[in-house]
Amino acid sequence: DGGITQSPKYLFRKEGQNVTLSCEQNLNHDAMYWYRQDPGQGLRLIYYSQIVNDFQKGDIAEGYSVSREKKESFPLTVTSAQKNPTAFYLCASSISWTAAGEKLFFGSGTQLSVL
Amino acid sequence: AQSVAQPEDQVNVAEGNPLTVKCTYSVSGNPYLFWYVQYPNRGLQFLLKYITGDNLVKGSYGFEAEFNKSQTSFHLKKPSALVSDSALYFCAVRGNTGGFKTIFGAGTRLFVKA
Numbered sequence: 001d002g003g004i005t006q007s008p009k010y011l012f013r014k015e016g017q018n019v020t021l022s023c024e025q026n027l028n029h030d031a032m033y034w035y036r037q038d039p040g041q042g043l044r045l046i047y048y049s050q051i052v053n054d055f056q057k058g059d060i061a062e063g064y065s066v067s068r069e070k071k072e073s074f075p076l077t078v079t080s081a082q083k084n085p086t087a088f089y090l091c092a093s094s095i096s097w098t099a100a101g102e103k104l105f106f107g108s109g110t111q112l113s114v115l
Numbered sequence: 116a117q118s119v120a121q122p123e124d125q126v127n128v129a130e131g132n133p134l135t136v137k138c139t140y141s142v143s144g145n146p147y148l149f150w151y152v153q154y155p156n157r158g159l160q161f162l163l164k165y166i167t168g169d170n171l172v173k174g175s176y177g178f179e180a181e182f183n184k185s186q187t188s189f190h191l192k193k194p195s196a197l198v199s200d201s202a203l204y205f206c207a208v209r210g211n212t213g214g215f216k217t218i219f220g221a222g223t224r225l226f227v228k229a
Contacts, residue, residue, distance in 0.1 A: 035219075040124070042205065045216060058216070100147045100210070104149075104217060105161075111156070
């Protein structure tokens with residue numbers, strides 16, 4: 001089945017620790033995205049990548065980092081600089097950044113909590 | 116700047132009754148409008164989209180949405196609600212000038228009572 005796989009499903013972070021969330025897609029999509037979901041706030045864009053080896057900051061990039069070394073992979077690192085990391089993180093992809101009429105495909109999400 | 120508003124945090128409806136989940140938007144140029152649904156602890160699933168053409172768009176699971184340009188609205192509707200429709204619904208807008216980010220509303224929780 002084609003789709004987006006996020007792992008782990010649940011993740012716990014200790015004080016001062018960096019953690020990495022995995023996102024893999026086999027849809028052959030050029031564009032990939034990371035969103036953060038907090039109750040009552042909808043989805044906020046953290047980072048996006050239009051194509052492999054390229055990525056840009058979204059609306060709330062502080063305390064996060066990403067890489068896009070392979071077309072199918074877009075991992076997100078939550079650094080110790082992110083002081084309020086507890087949230088549900090969603091990875092998404094679309095055929096291309098400029099295909100504005102195309103829908104987003106989402107993974108099942110990772111719930112990150114602070115110990 | 117693009118924005119989306121979902122004025123209701125929660126909508127309650129009895130099974131078998133029609134349902135409406137409201138959405139208004141603001142975007143430069145022609146809007147691309149979407150509805151997504153989220154079940155507990157899951158990612159979002161696409162329901163339907165408006166790009167151009169007929170103002171009434173039909174989507175998955177019997178849902179439809181009506182695009183109203185003068186009122187800048189894109190309300191989600193279903194003629195007869197099911198208990199299984201209970202979920203969190205997100206309206207989203209994507210502009211086609213000056214950037215292609217998808218902006219999401221805060222979400223509306225739909226509760227369908229048997």
